[in-house]
Amino acid sequence: MFTGLSAFPLTPMNEAAIDDAAFIRLVERLAAAGVDSIGGLGSTGNYAYLTPAERRHVGRLAVEHAGDIPVIIGISALRTRDVLALAEDAQSIGASAVLLAPMSYQPLSEAEVFGLYQAVTTHLSVPLCVYDNPRTTHFQFSDALYERIAALPNVASIKIPGVPxxxxAARERIERLRARLGPRITLGVSGDPMAARGLNAGCDAWYSVIGGLFPETALRITRAAQAGEADRAIAMCEHLQPLWTQFERHGGGLRVVATAAELLGLAGSPCLPRPLMALEGDERNTLAELLDQLRLA
Known part of the structure; x- marks a missing residue:
């Protein structure tokens, strides 16, 4: 489950409601493509903008429409109390695993982050993936903290933010982490522009933003790396550099994939919770032209 391509779909919504039909369409698209796992309610899934009831609803839809594909459900929240409740919800609806980032308003210390994972893992009956996303959490994990958390029960994978x-340098980074964490913990690369580099360096999985919208494209990169075709995986990833440039220009992949979903008719417009907005005007037109050129699937 924590190997290969883990695809993280958008949760399309407007200010009135979640677009159930669009979300189901995205999940079924991933299942049909044969991704290795589906990551519901990650950052691309806008978990932070949803109520607990909405998150339970979205999680249930993901599990119900994923077929035989395992579903990893995000359970991050500001308070440990709420994380525990979300973990219970995820387990009760049939999630195969959970994903947890140290979400905060006040800056967190390493002791506080360790305490969060310690409290949650003792209440789990499914595996947990540690979500290291400093862009959104503003928390930087040390390797020593990785090691302490990896020793907790039910911790199975770490979603690292990238490789050098x-x-x-990339391979040495992964080898150093493996030496500290042991063989039980898988490592997954995020930061889509670094996907091929991370997989070639020895990461077990790619936790992917574009995989949630363009699973066949992401699978081709993943399978090439898994087959030892390192140069081919790098070439396919570099072919998408214009898309990665859009990611960087717009603060990450969320606004770009949301706009792409709208342009392709996979989600209505708007499909992001306010104050977030999809691209407009010339920026939207530029992305439309780029999608036509790249022919993503």
Whole structure:
């Protein structure tokens, strides 16, 4: 489950409601493509903007429409009390695993983050993936903290934010982490522009934003890396550089994939919770032209 392509779909919504039909369409698209797992309610799924009831509803839809594909449900929240409740919800609706980032308003210490994972893992009956996303959480994990958390029960994977540039530096980074964490913990790369580099360096999984909208494209990169075709995986990833440029320009992948979903008729417009907005005007037109050129699937 924590290997290969883990695809994280958008949760389309407007200010009135979640677009159930669009979300189901996205999940079924992933299942039909044969992704290795589906990550519901990650950052691309806008978990932070939903009520607990809405999150339970979205999680249930993901599980019900994923077929045989395992579903990982995000349970991050500001308070440990709420994380525990979300974990219970995720387990009760049939999630195969959960994903947890140290979400905060006040800056967190390493002791507080360890305490969060310690409290949650003792109440789990499914595996947990540690979600290291400093762009959104503003928390930086140390390798020592990774090691402490990895020793907790039910921790199975760490979603790292990326790997260094350069083949040798990337591989050395993954080897150092494996030496500290042991064989039980899988490592998954996020930061889509670094996907091929991370997989080639020895990461077990790609936790992917574009995989949630363009699963076949992401699967081709993943399968090439898994087959040892490192140069081919890098070439396919570099082919998408214009898309990665859009990610960087717009603060990450969310606004870009949301706009792409709207342009392709996979989600209505608007499909993001306010104050978030999809791209407009010239920026939207530029993305439409880019999607036509890249022919993503």
């Amino acid at each position: 540039e350069g083949t040798v």
